[in-house]
């Protein structure tokens with residue numbers, strides 16, 4: 001090796017591990033993803049639910065090689081997925097329970113590690129070159145939402161969103177008081193889980209409307225007989241109109257849409273919002289002084305899927321200013337929350 005081929009002389013152990021971190025996390029993300037999905041496929045998370053177990057027992061239960069399963073589980077201890085309580089004895093954590101076969105994140109996880117998701121990202125470099133999302137091209141559709149014509153896809157997406165909501169709802173409900181509203185409308189409410197939680201917590205709310213695309217609402221109607229009498233399932237297109245209410249929710253909606261389409265949605269919301277009512281937008285807020293990598297990952301995913309984006313505080317304020325007055329950001333809400341009043 002020539003001397004010039006080496007990194008500089010002050011490249012020390014810290015630099016070495018930082019480089020390896022970058023390599024493993026970004027270059028080798030797919031490697032770790034396969035490790036993780038193996039745990040999921042073998043049902044390792046499920047087997048820890050009823051108490052800590054020695055890896056020999058996990059190996060028996062999953063029909064696996066003892067030493068291999070030990071090494072796989074050990075890999076995820078630093079990530080906080082398991083605790084190795086005593087040598088060879090592993091216990092579950094808050095995180096591992098979410099990834100059991102019926103766990104809240106199981107569907108999300110299933111989608112992330114599926115071959116079709118890998119396929120979907122093959123066109124990502126083209127997205128960057130063109131500045132327009134090429135995921136629909138990789139999926140063979142004109143727009144991502146066309147995939148909903150395939151019921152299996154729609155169901156799997158809806159279950160993913162349910163996982164997202166289940167993890168975010170407790171934090172949202174802790175920081176917002178919905179008690180003064182009469183009619184709450186969840187626009188693009190998908191599975192309807194969020195509005196059901198709100199109705200359960202606030203018996204004074206008279207009416208809840210879960211509004212979404214026809215494909216989503218029809219499926220919900222088939223499965224939800226005899227549920228909450230106050231909950232109405234309404235189908236439609238939020239680019240055309242939305243139902244009336246004094247509390248409007250847009251949760252993980254506007255980050256799927258360009259500024260132009262978002263303004264159309266916001267106009268329709270303003271037209272249907274009762275005087276004195278509020279709009280709650282739940283979407284990430286990019287803080288350039290404190291970047292959050294999770295938010296920035298979704299920003300790129302939104303670009304790839306929808307030619308859309310996550311927004312900074314300033315971008316949000318500019319987007320809503322034609323029809324809404326800014327009330328506040330609720331910073332305690334992990335997924336971001338902007339509260340607005342109609343102008």
Ligand SMILES: C[S@@+](CC[C@H](N)C(=O)[O-])C[C@H]1O[C@@H](n2cnc3c(N)ncnc32)[C@H](O)[C@@H]1O
Nearest residue numbers: 161165188189190212213236237238239251252
């Ligand atoms: C990213 S999901 C968010 C779901 C839900 N709000 C949540 O946070 O879990 C976007 C939702 O918007 C719905 N959607 C997409 N286009 C729509 C349209 N034109 N009219 C009504 N709903 C639409 C989708 O069916 C989907 O349920």
